[in-house]
Amino acid sequence: MPHLLIRGIAPEQIRSVSKPLTEELAAICSCPADDFMLECLHTTAIAGGEFAPSYPFIEIAWFDRGLEAQDRFAEAVDRHIRQGLGLPELELAFRVYRARDYYSAGRSLAEPTEARQQAEAEAAHPADEELEELRAANRKLAEELQRTRKALVSASGSAMSTRLRDALRE
Structure with missing residues (x-):
């Protein structure tokens, strides 16, 4: 061959x-x-x-x-x-x-x-390593977003504006 x-x-x-x-x-x-x-x-x-x-x-x-x-x-x-x-x-x-x-x-x-x-x-496959790095970064961003949402709710009570709530959902 x-x-x-x-x-x-x-x-x-x-x-x-x-x-x-x-x-x-x-x-x-x-x-x-x-x-x-x-x-x-x-x-x-x-x-x-x-x-x-x-x-x-x-x-x-x-x-x-x-x-x-x-x-x-x-x-x-x-x-x-x-x-x-x-x-x-x-x-x-x-x-x-x-x-x-x-x-x-x-x-x-x-x-x-x-x-x-x-x-x-x-020997780890390079694409697998890159995918796992992206997943880890995604988890980190999701955790930061959750913490930010909690901080906003506690800072403003339950009087969060509809526009802010919609922006956080996206």
Whole structure:
């Protein structure tokens, strides 16, 4: 993983650039070069009722590594394959897998292990931290509002103006 599904380019051409390409992609993805699978698909294209050459197209199937890594990955693939092989055009598309939907040996990659559970427990999600900070600030404001209301009621007795009461309700 990642898998590059390649069509419209001869396997011999892909083989000629595969080593430097996978080495660069491995550095971008922070994984071993042998984790990559380059598959040359034999396709038959038909256009206008006639056989036509397949358009050079590469689909990258992977786990999301962020937009910066995706952009660097796409640039490296384009440089090694389109530019390196002298192709006039090449299109790429990314297909993102989710760990819970990807299975190996019949087991979802999202199935928790003790190490993963411990790591998840130790590393709080930044959005969760921010949400909890906002909730705490909201509780504090609600408490201050309640104290202010009590102070106003005791200071003015029960003769609080309707306008002030309406403003405090909002």
